[in-house]
Structure formats: structure tokens, C-alpha cells
Amino acid sequence: MEILLEAFRSLGKDKLRTFLSMLGIVIGVIAVIVAIAIGAGTTANVTARISSLGSNxxxxxxxxxxxxxxxxxxxxxxxxxxxxxxxxxxxxxxxxxxxxxxxxxxxxxxxxxxxxxxxxxxxxxxxxxxxxxxxxxxxxxxxxxxxxxxxxxxxxxxxxxxxxxxxxxxxxxxxxxxxxxxxxxxxxxxxxxxxxxxxxxxxxxxxxxxxxxxxxxxxxxxxxxxxxxxxSAQTALNAVDEINNILYMRLQNTNQYRVISQNQILSTVSQTTDVLTLLLASIAAISMVVGGIGIMNIMLVSVTERTKEIGVKMAMGATRRRIMVEFLVESMFITIVAGAIGVGLSFLIAALVTYLASGLGLTVIITWPSIVLSFGVSVAIGLFFGLYPAYLASKKSPVEALRYE
Structure with missing residues (x-):
């Protein structure tokens, strides 16, 4: 708890810098959730249209x-x-x-x-x-x-x-x-x-x-x-095979006709939308990586600025492990808060997109897996990109740190 309060105080000293370092993660989380939500909504709309043909x-x-x-x-x-x-x-x-x-x-x-x-x-x-x-x-x-x-x-x-x-x-x-x-x-x-x-x-x-x-x-x-x-749904594939055989007996050429069931159409649509959703989410995730790089840069600057502070803490008995954990907690705190803000704003953005695209029949459906995925990735980014700055901070010599100006 003491480490968390110390991290909070350190981040609060330069609120603008902390906000800007959060911004990339916030945008990334929103982009990933909304991209997946658009894909899910598109899949649901197309599936509903195809299913409206009737059964089988x-x-x-x-x-x-x-x-x-x-x-x-x-x-x-x-x-x-x-x-x-x-x-x-x-x-x-x-x-x-x-x-x-x-x-x-x-x-x-x-x-x-x-x-x-x-x-x-x-x-x-x-x-x-x-x-x-x-x-x-x-x-x-x-x-x-x-x-x-x-x-x-x-x-x-x-x-x-x-x-x-x-x-x-x-x-x-x-x-x-x-x-x-x-x-x-x-x-x-x-x-x-x-x-x-x-x-x-x-x-x-x-x-x-x-x-x-x-x-x-x-x-x-x-x-x-x-x-x-x-x-029935269970006999749909058999029905397709029977129709194929009947037409082939007369035409002797499968290129002259096409036989496709509703289930096959749904399967093809699902595969296509899944690929497009993955592509959109991957592109959106790039902004999260960029945000992570920004956090690493901010943390490296913070380590340099607080070199003397690190020396004082070590002189008072703080272990290298504690120094490393402190900087790592700061990095993860930034991404956790940014991830939470991004999740909250994604609902607002999704509602806005749904309203603006209502004429096109587009519905944006936010799913819990997309929220867990994007938030989890944001926390992992904080851990990954904060690890190196935290390691550098823990490796500083107490004597050299105290003499640093």
C-alpha cells in the first residue's frame, strides 16, 4: 500500500505529463473495443438478414x-x-x-x-x-x-x-x-x-x-x-448432396450450377467477418503499443530526474527490489487507470457510432471478452514497457545517485 501511495504521489507531481502518457493507452483501448464491437455488430446484422430467409x-x-x-x-x-x-x-x-x-x-x-x-x-x-x-x-x-x-x-x-x-x-x-x-x-x-x-x-x-x-x-x-x-437443420447437408447428385446426373458438369445452403452462407459470412474483425483489432492495437513506448519514454525520463531521490531512498535502507517495484507500479498504475478510462469511454463511442450509423442498419455490440482482452493488454503493456526503466532505477549506485545533480 505504501508503494502504491508513493507511486500516486510521484505521478501527481506532473499531471499533464501523466495524462499525455495515458492518452495513447486510452485511445488504443477504445479503438480495440470499438473495432471488435463493430465486427460483432456486423456479424449479428448479416446473420439476422440471412436467417430471415427462413429455416434451412x-x-x-x-x-x-x-x-x-x-x-x-x-x-x-x-x-x-x-x-x-x-x-x-x-x-x-x-x-x-x-x-x-x-x-x-x-x-x-x-x-x-x-x-x-x-x-x-x-x-x-x-x-x-x-x-x-x-x-x-x-x-x-x-x-x-x-x-x-x-x-x-x-x-x-x-x-x-x-x-x-x-x-x-x-x-x-x-x-x-x-x-x-x-x-x-x-x-x-x-x-x-x-x-x-x-x-x-x-x-x-x-x-x-x-x-x-x-x-x-x-x-x-x-x-x-x-x-x-x-x-430439418440436421438434414440440410444431406439435402444439398441430394440436389447436387440430381443436377449432376443431367448436366455432368458441376461448374454449370451452384448449390448452397443457408448454413454454408452463415459459415462463410462468419469466417469473413471474423477475419475482418481481427484485422481491425490488430490495426487498433498498434496505438496501444505506441502508447506503451510513450510510457517507457516517460518512465526513463522520470528515472533520470529522480536519480538523487533514488540515492536517498537507498541510503535510508530501500532495497534494489523495492526501487524496481516502485517504478514498475507507477508504470502499471498509468496503464490500469488509462485502460479503465478507455473501457468507460468505449461505451460512449459505441453508442455514438450506433446512432450515426443507424441509417445503415449498423449496430455496435460490445462484448465482455473484448473488454477483458483490451484491459488485460493495457496492463501487460504497463508491465512490459515499465520493466526496463524500473530495472535501470534499481541498478543505480547509491553513492553515484546521491552525487547526481
């Missing part, structure tokens, strides 16, 4: 060709067929639901209002696969599919754009295509959900697959992509 979603998209010798890779848009969907339904026991997707942007007109809308043709299973909640009206059903019915379920944002406060259910819109206008009756409106990876249901007009294939998006049996869901 599997996405099958066309592959790419070309890309050699300076040529741009081109999507193989005609690779996937509706027959692939039928084969998956019949031959993949671990797949619960599957639907082809026809997707294209069209100009959609309602009275004097018109806007560009993503029109999606799909089976009724789409709503359960993507977990799309209904706000009013009804969803598409198998009767609509069988009859090539000119009906649609509309996304919340597009409904507001076209109809304002008017109820869209029962209204008729017109989809412009090739000089013709196809009338579509709205039978249901979805709740607002936000983006679901490759889909944005809020801006979509979902119509029966047969209607899209016959009247709007003719691909001669081809489909834009296929989405499916596994029967």
Missing part, C-alpha cells in the same frame, strides 16, 4: 462460363430447368419444399401511377420457404397455379408506392411487356420484411409460376433459379 433454405443458381483470357464470366441463364424442380421433388427425400423462380423487372401501372417492379413467378411453396408473412388478403394456391391465373401477392413497399393508403387487395394492375399490358389482380399483400439475401419481397410482385412462364417470362422451360428447404 437452399439456393440453386446457374453457374458461370468464360472468364479466361480477359473475357468476362457470363451467367449460364438457361441451365436450370423446371424439370430439375420435379426431379428434386421426387428424388430428394430430405427436401421439404422446392420451387422454380422466374424473375424479371417490369413496368407496372395502376391508374396514373407506374413504377418498375421485380415480378417473380413461383410455386405457392415460395411463401413457406422464404417465410413470407401475409398482411391482408390471401396467398397464392395450387388452383391459381393450375389455372395460369392472372393474380398476384404484392410486397408492402410496392403496394404503398402504387396504392398509397388504399387497400391493394382486389385492385388490378397492368404489367407492360412487349407493347402489351397484362392485367394482374392483387389477391394478397405481404408484411414488410426487408431484404432476404437475393430477394427483396417488399419490392416484389409474386405471381403463379405458370402465369409467368406463359405470359411474361418465356424461357422455354428454363428458370432463373431454384429455391428449396430441407426438412
Amino acid at each position: 433454405v437452399i439456393i440453386i443458381t446457374p453457374g458461370f462460363t468464360g472468364g479466361f483470357g480477359g473475357r468476362a464470366a457470363m451467367a449460364l441463364t438457361s441451365v436450370l430447368q423446371e424439370t430439375d424442380v420435379q426431379n428434386i421433388q421426387q428424388m430428394a427425400p430430405d427436401v421439404a419444399d422446392v420451387t422454380p423462380i422466374l424473375q424479371k423487372n417490369f413496368n407496372v401501372i395502376y391508374q396514373a401511377t407506374n413504377t418498375v417492379v421485380t415480378v417473380v413467378g413461383a410455386y405457392p411453396d415460395t411463401f413457406s420457404i422464404l417465410d413470407l408473412p401475409l398482411q391482408s388478403g390471401r396467398l397464392l394456391n395450387q388452383n391459381d397455379e393450375n389455372a395460369d391465373a392472372n393474380v398476384a401477392v404484392i410486397g408492402n413497399v410496392i403496394a404503398t408506392t402504387l396504392f398509397g393508403n388504399e387497400d391493394p387487395v382486389g385492385q388490378t394492375v397492368y404489367v407492360s411487356t412487349g407493347g402489351f399490358q397484362v392485367p394482374i389482380t392483387i389477391v394478397g399483400e405481404l408484411k414488410q420484411t426487408g431484404s432476404k439475401l437475393t430477394f427483396n419481397p417488399d419490392n416484389m410482385l409474386i405471381i403463379p409460376y405458370t402465369t409467368a412462364a406463359a405470359k411474361l417470362i418465356q424461357l422455354n422451360g428454363g428458370v432463373s433459379q431454384i429455391i428449396a428447404s430441407a426438412k
Whole structure:
């Protein structure tokens, strides 16, 4: 306790110098905690977006060709067929639901209002696969599919754009295509959900697959992509393998298609954000090292300035070990206090970043491991960079120290 009080008195003699020596550690601790918090928040946001697709979603998209010798890779848009969907339904026991997707942007007109809308043709299973909640009206059903019915379920944002406060259910819109206008009756409106990876249901007009294939998006049996869901999380990987085998039997080339599950996407995103978080934290930690060097410099100056004081203490019986511990405690006291201040301010900075980036959907999540890590590193820096000055102080000759001016 006596050593701690002595260290406190020594540091209090030059408050400005002590503050400046703390500043590098304070900034470093804040930078490390906030960097890790941004990484954690980003991971949580992206994971939530991907998870919002629904449970155990599997996405099958066309592959790419070309890309050699300076040529741009081109999507193989005609690779996937509706027959692939039928084969998956019949031959993949671990797949619960599957639907082809026809997707294209069209100009959609309602009275004097018109806007560009993503029109999606799909089976009724789409709503359960993507977990799309209904706000009013009804969803598409198998009767609509069988009859090539000119009906649609509309996304919340597009409904507001076209109809304002008017109820869209029962209204008729017109989809412009090739000089013709196809009338579509709205039978249901979805709740607002936000983006679901490759889909944005809020801006979509979902119509029966047969209607899209016959009247709007003719691909001669081809489909834009296929989405499916596994029967459970435990069978998701088996479902992916089954779909891969079914497509390979027909295409004999794995480069012509891509099959990826929601869990695989989450794993890839997690790995990527972990690497970026580590990179950000490593860069931020450099400022802590710089702060440690500053503390060493201050302590070396302090040892020189207090040479005579050291000689007096040794003459009065202070051991070399006690002198060394005293200077080491001063160094660690600086970093402990600076670390505590940095931890406190990091919460304020995190709240500020969250507020300023709220429009981007960024959330900053401070975790206890990041606090323990940054505070622990700050204490270790005090120990490491204070060790050499403390050692020099303990090695001074009492006689020479007393004669020092």
C-alpha cells in the first residue's frame, strides 16, 4: 500500500505529463473495443438478414462460363430447368419444399401511377420457404397455379408506392411487356420484411409460376433459379448432396450450377467477418503499443530526474527490489487507470457510432471478452514497457545517485 501511495504521489507531481502518457493507452483501448464491437455488430446484422430467409433454405443458381483470357464470366441463364424442380421433388427425400423462380423487372401501372417492379413467378411453396408473412388478403394456391391465373401477392413497399393508403387487395394492375399490358389482380399483400439475401419481397410482385412462364417470362422451360428447404437443420447437408447428385446426373458438369445452403452462407459470412474483425483489432492495437513506448519514454525520463531521490531512498535502507517495484507500479498504475478510462469511454463511442450509423442498419455490440482482452493488454503493456526503466532505477549506485545533480 505504501508503494502504491508513493507511486500516486510521484505521478501527481506532473499531471499533464501523466495524462499525455495515458492518452495513447486510452485511445488504443477504445479503438480495440470499438473495432471488435463493430465486427460483432456486423456479424449479428448479416446473420439476422440471412436467417430471415427462413429455416434451412437452399439456393440453386446457374453457374458461370468464360472468364479466361480477359473475357468476362457470363451467367449460364438457361441451365436450370423446371424439370430439375420435379426431379428434386421426387428424388430428394430430405427436401421439404422446392420451387422454380422466374424473375424479371417490369413496368407496372395502376391508374396514373407506374413504377418498375421485380415480378417473380413461383410455386405457392415460395411463401413457406422464404417465410413470407401475409398482411391482408390471401396467398397464392395450387388452383391459381393450375389455372395460369392472372393474380398476384404484392410486397408492402410496392403496394404503398402504387396504392398509397388504399387497400391493394382486389385492385388490378397492368404489367407492360412487349407493347402489351397484362392485367394482374392483387389477391394478397405481404408484411414488410426487408431484404432476404437475393430477394427483396417488399419490392416484389409474386405471381403463379405458370402465369409467368406463359405470359411474361418465356424461357422455354428454363428458370432463373431454384429455391428449396430441407426438412430439418440436421438434414440440410444431406439435402444439398441430394440436389447436387440430381443436377449432376443431367448436366455432368458441376461448374454449370451452384448449390448452397443457408448454413454454408452463415459459415462463410462468419469466417469473413471474423477475419475482418481481427484485422481491425490488430490495426487498433498498434496505438496501444505506441502508447506503451510513450510510457517507457516517460518512465526513463522520470528515472533520470529522480536519480538523487533514488540515492536517498537507498541510503535510508530501500532495497534494489523495492526501487524496481516502485517504478514498475507507477508504470502499471498509468496503464490500469488509462485502460479503465478507455473501457468507460468505449461505451460512449459505441453508442455514438450506433446512432450515426443507424441509417445503415449498423449496430455496435460490445462484448465482455473484448473488454477483458483490451484491459488485460493495457496492463501487460504497463508491465512490459515499465520493466526496463524500473530495472535501470534499481541498478543505480547509491553513492553515484546521491552525487547526481
